Amino acid sequence: xxxxxxxxxxxxxxxxxxxxxxxxxxxxxxxxxxxxxxxxxxxxxxxxxxxxxxxxxxxxxxxxxxxxxxxxxxxxxxxxxxxxxxxxxxxxxxxxxxxxxxxxxxxxxxxxxxxxxxxxxxxxxxxxxxxxxxxxxxxxxxxxxxxxxxxxxxxxxxxxxxxxxxxxxxxxxxxxxxxxxxxxxxxxxxxxxxxxxxxxxxxxxxxxxxxxxxxxxxxxxxxxxxxxxxxxxxxxxxxxxxx
Amino acid sequence: xxxxxxxxxxxxxxxxxxxxxxxxxxxxxxxxxxxxxxxxxxxxxxxxxxxxxxxxxxxxxxxxxxxxxxxxxxxxxxxxxxxxxxxxxxxxxxxxxxxxxxxxxxxxxxxxxxxxxxxxxxxxxxxxxxxxxxxxxxxxxxxxxxxxxxxxxxxxxxxxxxxxxxxxxxxxxxxxxxxxxxxxxxxxxxxxxxxxxxxxxxxxxxxxxxxxxxxxxxxxxxxxxxxxxxxxxxxxxxxxxxxxxxxxxxxxxxxxxxxxxxxxxxxxxxxxxxxxxxxxxxxxxxxxxxxxxxxxxxxxxxxxxxxxxxxxxxxxxxxxxxxxxxxxxxxxxxxxxxxxxxxxxxxxxxxxxxxxxxxxxxxxxxxxxxxxxxxxxxxxxxxxxxxxxxxxxxxxxxxxxxxxxxxxxxxxxxxxxxxxxxxxxxxxxxxxxxxxxxxxxxxxxxxxxxxxxxxxxxxxxxxxxxxxxxxxxxxxxxxxxxxxxxxxxxxxxxxxxxxxxxxxxxxxxxxxxxxxxxxxxxxxxxxxxxxxxxxxxxxxxxxxxxxxxxxxxxxxxxxxxxxxxxxxxxxxxxxxxxxxxxxxxxxxxxxxxxxxxxxxxxxxxxxxxxxxxxxxxxxxxxxxxxxxxxxxxxxxxxxxxxxxxxxxxxxxxxxxxxxxxxxxxxxxxxxxxxxxxxxxxxxxx
Numbered sequence: 001x002x003x004x005x006x007x008x009x010x011x012x013x014x015x016x017x018x019x020x021x022x023x024x025x026x027x028x029x030x031x032x033x034x035x036x037x038x039x040x041x042x043x044x045x046x047x048x049x050x051x052x053x054x055x056x057x058x059x060x061x062x063x064x065x066x067x068x069x070x071x072x073x074x075x076x077x078x079x080x081x082x083x084x085x086x087x088x089x090x091x092x093x094x095x096x097x098x099x100x101x102x103x104x105x106x107x108x109x110x111x112x113x114x115x116x117x118x119x120x121x122x123x124x125x126x127x128x129x130x131x132x133x134x135x136x137x138x139x140x141x142x143x144x145x146x147x148x149x150x151x152x153x154x155x156x157x158x159x160x161x162x163x164x165x166x167x168x169x170x171x172x173x174x175x176x177x178x179x180x181x182x183x184x185x186x187x188x189x190x191x192x193x194x195x196x197x198x199x200x201x202x203x204x205x206x207x208x209x210x211x212x213x214x215x216x217x218x219x220x221x222x223x224x225x226x227x228x229x230x231x232x233x234x235x236x237x238x239x240x241x242x243x
Numbered sequence: 244x245x246x247x248x249x250x251x252x253x254x255x256x257x258x259x260x261x262x263x264x265x266x267x268x269x270x271x272x273x274x275x276x277x278x279x280x281x282x283x284x285x286x287x288x289x290x291x292x293x294x295x296x297x298x299x300x301x302x303x304x305x306x307x308x309x310x311x312x313x314x315x316x317x318x319x320x321x322x323x324x325x326x327x328x329x330x331x332x333x334x335x336x337x338x339x340x341x342x343x344x345x346x347x348x349x350x351x352x353x354x355x356x357x358x359x360x361x362x363x364x365x366x367x368x369x370x371x372x373x374x375x376x377x378x379x380x381x382x383x384x385x386x387x388x389x390x391x392x393x394x395x396x397x398x399x400x401x402x403x404x405x406x407x408x409x410x411x412x413x414x415x416x417x418x419x420x421x422x423x424x425x426x427x428x429x430x431x432x433x434x435x436x437x438x439x440x441x442x443x444x445x446x447x448x449x450x451x452x453x454x455x456x457x458x459x460x461x462x463x464x465x466x467x468x469x470x471x472x473x474x475x476x477x478x479x480x481x482x483x484x485x486x487x488x489x490x491x492x493x494x495x496x497x498x499x500x501x502x503x504x505x506x507x508x509x510x511x512x513x514x515x516x517x518x519x520x521x522x523x524x525x526x527x528x529x530x531x532x533x534x535x536x537x538x539x540x541x542x543x544x545x546x547x548x549x550x551x552x553x554x555x556x557x558x559x560x561x562x563x564x565x566x567x568x569x570x571x572x573x574x575x576x577x578x579x580x581x582x583x584x585x586x587x588x589x590x591x592x593x594x595x596x597x598x599x600x601x602x603x604x605x606x607x608x609x610x611x612x613x614x615x616x617x618x619x620x621x622x623x624x625x626x627x628x629x630x631x632x633x634x635x636x637x638x639x640x641x642x643x644x645x646x647x648x649x650x651x652x653x654x655x656x657x658x659x660x661x662x663x664x665x666x667x668x669x670x671x672x673x674x675x676x677x678x679x680x681x682x683x684x685x686x687x688x689x690x691x692x693x694x695x696x697x698x699x700x701x702x703x704x705x706x707x708x709x710x711x712x713x714x715x716x717x718x719x720x721x722x723x724x725x726x727x728x729x730x731x732x733x734x735x736x737x738x739x740x741x742x743x744x745x746x747x748x749x750x751x752x753x754x755x756x757x758x759x760x761x762x763x764x765x766x767x768x769x770x771x772x773x774x775x776x777x778x779x780x781x782x783x784x785x786x787x788x789x790x791x792x793x794x795x796x797x798x799x800x801x802x803x804x805x806x807x808x809x810x811x812x813x814x815x816x817x818x819x820x821x822x823x824x825x826x827x828x829x830x831x832x833x834x835x836x837x838x839x840x841x842x843x844x845x846x847x848x849x850x851x852x853x854x855x856x857x858x859x860x861x862x863x864x865x866x867x868x869x870x871x872x873x874x875x876x877x878x879x880x881x882x883x884x885x886x887x888x889x890x891x892x893x894x895x896x897x898x899x900x901x902x903x904x905x906x907x908x909x910x911x912x913x914x915x916x917x918x919x920x921x922x923x924x925x926x927x928x
Contacts, residue, residue, distance in 0.1 A: 050390025051409065052698045081389070085697060100697060105389020107348060108340075136349045139406050147892060150861050151848070166858035167848050203845040210895035211885060215351070222349070 033118045034061035034069035040096065043128035046227055048138055052085075052102040059114040059126055060096050068095025077125075078112040081105055107134025109231060133226055140223025143216055144174065147208065169202035177228035188221050281371050282310065285327040289344055298335055305333065310370060313358045317718050320358035322367035324375065328359075351406070361713065362395035363387055378669075383657055387708065390701060391671050394653065397709025398717070401430045401725035413706025415439075416699060420472060424632045425646035425690075431714040434725045440472050443574065444635035449494035451562045451573070455608040457487040460557075465694055467557070467604060468550045470534065470542065473633075474691035477682065482624055488613025489621030493637040497565075497573060520595025523588055528794035531749075531759070532579070535599070547578060547748060547759065555600030563593045571743075578748040578757075583797035628689055646690070653711035675704040729754035737809030744796055752814070760793065762888065767814035768821045769876040769887075776807045816887070818879065825878040828908035836909025839902055846906075849893075852913060862893060869913040878907040 042057030061072040074097040076084040081104025091097045103110050110132060115125040133141055144152075152171045154164040164171065172179050180188070187199065193209030196202040208217070225232040252258035277283075286308055293302040311325040330336050331347040331354055339345055347354060360367040365386040369375035378385040387394065393410040403411040417423055418439045428436040448457070456467075461483045464471035478486070524530070529551075534544035536552040544550075554563075565572065567589045570579040584592065613621075622639065629645040630636065655670060662668055663684050666676045676683065678700050681690035695703065731753040733741050741747070747756035750763045766775075780803060782793040798806075815821065840846045849861040868877070876887070881903040884893040898906070 048408065050388075050392070051701065052696075102390070102697070102701075105392065134348045135406055138408065142405055142408075146890075147894075150892075161860055163849065163860045166860050203843060204848040206845070206848075206894045206896060208894050210883075210897045218349070 032069055032071035033063075034072040034091075034095075034116050035064045035118050035124060036062040036066070037074070037114055037116045037124045037126045038062070039114065039126050039128045042101070043130065044229070046131045046133060046141075047103055049103055049107045049132035049134050050081075050105045052100050053130060056098045056100045057112075057114075057128070058096055058098045060094075061091050061116050062095065070095050072116050075115045076101075076112065077115055078110060079104060082110060082112065101130060103130055103132035107132050107137060107226070131226060133223070136219050136222045137226040138223075139216075140219035140221070140226075143212065143220050144223055147212075148174070148220070167202075167204050169196070169204050171205065174224045175227050175229045177230045177232060180224060180228055181230070181232050185221050188224060189217050192217050192220060282326045285343055286329060289329050292339070292341070292344055293336075296335075302330075302333060302335070312368075313355060315356075315358050318358065318361060318721070319713075319716070320361060320367060322358040322360055323370055324359040324363075324365075324367065325354075326370060327372075361398075361717075362392065364395075384654070385669065388671055391705045391708050394705045394708035394711070397706065398431070398711055398714035399721045400723045401432055401434065402723070409702050409705045410709060412699070413702035413704070416695070416703050417706055420693060420695075421474070421633055422649075422703075425629055427644060427648040427650065428710065429648075429650045430725055432719075432722055432724055434727075438633075440633075441576070441578070442472075442633035445490055445494070446635055446637050447494055447497045447573065449491050450497050450565075451559060452557050453559070453605075454487045454491050454610055454613070455605045456557050457490055458483050458608050458610060459604050461486060467553055469536075470546065470550045471694070474693045476628055476689075476691040478624075478628075484610060484613075485617040485621035486624050486630075487610070487621070488617040489619075489625060490636070491613060492615075492618040493622075493639075495637060516591060516594060517598060520591045520598075523592050524595055526795060527582060527592075528792055531792060531794065545759070547757070551596065551599060553599060553601040553604060555597040556602070556604050558596070560593060560597055563596055564589050567592055578745055580745040580748070580794070580796065581743050582794070583799075628691075649707060649710060651710055651712060651715065653708040653714070671704055671708060674707050675700050678703050728756070731755040733809065733813070735809075737805050740802060740805055749793075763810070763814055765814055765816040765887065767811045768816045768819070769873060770871060771873055772807055772811050774871045775810060776803050779803045779806060818886070819875055821873055821875055824874050825904050825907050828911055832905050832908040833912045834909075836905035836907070839906050840909055843902075844896055844898075844906070865910060866913055867916050869911045870915065872910075874907055874911045877910050878903055881906055 038060055040058040040060045042053070042055045045053045045055060047053040057076075059074060061069045061074060063069045068091075070091050070093045072091045072095070073088065074091060075088040076099055078084070078101075083102040085100045085102075087099070089097055089099075097114070101112065108131075110130045111127060112130060113125045113127045115123055117123055150160065151163045151167060152173055154162055154173065156162040174180065183191075190198045191201065191205065192212070193207060195207035196205035198207075212220075249255075286306070289306065290303070293299050293306075296302065306329055309326075310323055311329075313320060313322040313325060325331060327343040330339070330344045333346050336344065336346045358367065359365070363386050364384050366375050366382045366384070369382075373379075374382070376386050393407040396404060396407045397410045397414070400407070400410075403414070414436075417428065418436055421438065421440055421442070422428070423436040424438045424440075424442070430436070460467050460473075461476070461478065462480070463475060464473040465475070530544035532545040532547035533549065533551045534542040534546060535550065537543050542550065542552075558566075562573075567582070567584055569581050570577045571581065625631065625636065625639055626642070629642050631639040631641045632645050635641075652674070653670075655673075657668065657670075660670075660673050661684070662673060663676070666672055677690075678693070678695065681692065682688055732738060732755075733752070746752070746763075749757045749760040751758060752763045770778075779796075779798055782795055840852070846865075847857040847859050849859040851857040851859055851864045852866055854864075854866065880887055880893075881896070881898050882900075883895050884891050885895060
């Protein structure tokens with residue numbers, strides 16, 4: 001029994017440190033209180049499990065009149081394994097708080113929250129989602145970057161000009177869950193493997209079945225499922241959870 | 244005596260009863276412990292979990308009760324993890340988030356062939372949660388946090404893998420950020436990590452730059468260039484003063500730089516000239532390798548050469564001129580090609596580069612002439628901080644084993660680690676803390692401060708954790724060997740020319756060279772001779788929209804001939820004969836090919852043949868491919884692009900021989916650029 005108790009303590013301690021391991025804590029008490037909090041940028045990112053997301057998450061605290069509130073305390077919350085650097089701090093002169101988020105080691109969707117309190121201790125939280133890719137979906141993302149992204153992603157960057165506008169049949173972005181969630185895995189695999197004509201669609205989507213392996217195509221389907229918005233549901237959305 | 248016993252034990256019958264009960268209870272301890280064991284608890288919970296599922300019967304059938312074990316004697320694996328993690332192979336439970344019942348995510352290895360601890364660490368034979376997962380006095384190796392899991396791939400896979408971006412990035416950093424210049428790091432197959440960074444020799448440093456610049460650079464390399472590889476040694480100002488005094492004192496003048504008279508006076512200067520400099524910088528495609536910060540503070544350009552934003556503050560005019568004339572004279576190992584610039588061009592470009600300066604950088608640096616005493620102290624400091632591990636310095640020998648060897652750092656014992664306060668007692672935390680802030684482990688430590696992001700710190704930690712004991716002790720048959728560049732060097736006159744032009748800085752040929760530009764191993768089979776000669780004369784004809792591209796070297800006709808002859812003769816694929824054309828192009832075949840091109844294969848989604856109509860922007864424009872590519876190459880390419888260039892983006896369309904012949908005939912008929920083509924962009928890489 002003693003061993004169990006010690007273990008429980010160690011586990012609890014481990015979980016606690018897992019949650020708060022990032023950076024020095026800001027012990028300064030808040031002198032200003034807001035009554036609304038919102039995520040300004042950095043939500044809905046897609047990153048590797050266990051790694052820092054590309055963009056920091058920025059949240060803003062406002063008061064009842066809707067003006068930005070500098071000096072309000074913000075605390076980040078998430079399931080164990082998620083790291084925030086920093087996990088808590090007072091908002092800056094423009095009422096904002098910026099933190100770098102590293103998702104947990106488990107792949108999946110993470111629901112995170114930024115929390116602030118008003119003078120009476122009432123909590124206001126802004127919830128947001130981030131996606132962590134696992135081994136298979138990361139592989140899918142690499143294949144996507146190598147073969148698919150140039151046509152399927154309508155956005156151009158400085159080093160990568162999108163071919164989207166040059167095509168007569170417009171490809172679906174992989175995040176278009178409304179459309180792609182209706183396809184079964186077998187349908188997606190068929191269209192990747194044999195090209196558009198396999199499902200009576202445009203030949204502008206070429207067949208990749210002689211270029212990619214079966215595992216490659218499974219990885220691509222896993223990636224498409226992982227990034228779809230709204231989420232792809234087999235049995236309801238599963239968020240990464242506390243264990 | 245008797246009454247004494249009686250006193251202690253009481254009535255003998257009662258005593259017998261008590262002893263019996265105690266005995267019975269103690270006998271029951273073991274079965275009870277077994278009955279209430281954690282694994283039984285989890286197995287029972289699993290039964291409850293699967294009870295209401297659609298495939299309950301199948302899952303129940305697959306459940307093996309009791310203690311389970313994966314035993315792989317050769318790999319030293321005795322894993323009982325599957326006793327509690329009962330559903331690792333049950334993919335239908337993918338919606339279950341509760342541990343220990345989650346199925347294992349898909350990976351390319353079989354769990355029964357590799358076991359669990361090979362990748363996850365922890366104590367395999369343990370049968371309770373704490374002993375299996377965490378460290379104890381008897382077991383130092385707890386489970387590896389999931390974010391470093393790619394370290395385990397690196398125990399066997401010694402070269403980059405598609406599925407391990409962190410490990411690859413970490414190993415690139417170890418080799419490219421100077422770590423392995425001080426720390427010896429051997430892979431499990433005995434290969435020694437070689438530095439891929441290019442720290443300059445300091446033997447002639449006074450030719451190149453001033454003592455003031457050296458001072459500012461050593462004080463904070465990032466202030467000069469945000470992309471600086473050199474770390475910050477946090478030296479005191481008088482220490483830096485003494486080091487620079489020694490560096491100037493040891494520097495010997497290079498004859499080549501001194502001999503030539505300055506070309507600057509030969510040319511006019513003024514606004515026109517700076518425009519001419521910018522144009523020449525652009526035409527020479529300096530930006531393919533060198534970056535410059537733009538007004539918004541973003542770096543624009545390649546990273547093969549150093550950043551040039553403030554080069555005018557650093558380099559002396561005579562040095563820039565000599566360098567532009569022949570870079571290899573100053574640095575025989577340089578990646579920079581020898582452009583055949585005229586004196587006039589050198590003068591223009593030098594003035595253009597000198598104008599890129601930042602006067603604030605050296606504004607506060609005031610140094611009196613260095614004394615012999617200062618130089619002597621500087622030399623002591625240089626030895627102390629191991630500067631010669633990276634840089635060649637006159638009179639200072641490269642130190643051996645300057646820093647602790649990192650070969651097996653991934654299994655470093657706790658007894659060998661002095662944890663500073665605030666660092667959790669685990670190996671990954673130790674390694675990342677050390678990489679993040681080495682001096683936190685003691686202000687007198689020599690390891691400098693590297694400028695790494697949190698993600699890069701995790702990447703390096705991952706790569707170091709891969710250097711585990713297991714990597715060395717497991718059977719060598721499990722290893723996937725590290726890949727090396729070959730030592731291929733082209734022979735003869737062409738070989739000398741290719742060395743002079745540093746073709747291998749960007750191109751890969753026969754397993755050696757960079758990856759910025761296409762692999763040329765089979766270039767002779769792919770292109771037509773006349774096209775190649777024209778291209779070398781004026782490289783701007785191909786893919787004019789690219790920013791990073793082949794510069795114009797101003798080659799002579801005889802040089803072009805030498806190169807073209809060599810490429811066409813030597814760089815031939817054995818897979819097919821270049822001179823046997825697939826079919827004579829008849830008008831009917833060309834028309835059939837055109838229809839296949841636009842219809843069945845929809846090639847226009849990526850390529851442009853008719854700029855008025857086609858818009859495809861991914862592959863190269865094909866309007867004159869008939870006068871560029873060899874038709875037998877085109878035919879083989881259409882049949883299987885990856886066979887000719889592995890990893891190329893073009894999908895294998897599985898064309899029949901007839902269709903491939905027809906499309907080849909169509910493409911070969913495209914001889915020259917249509918008039919409108921000049922105005923259009925030619926496509927990306």
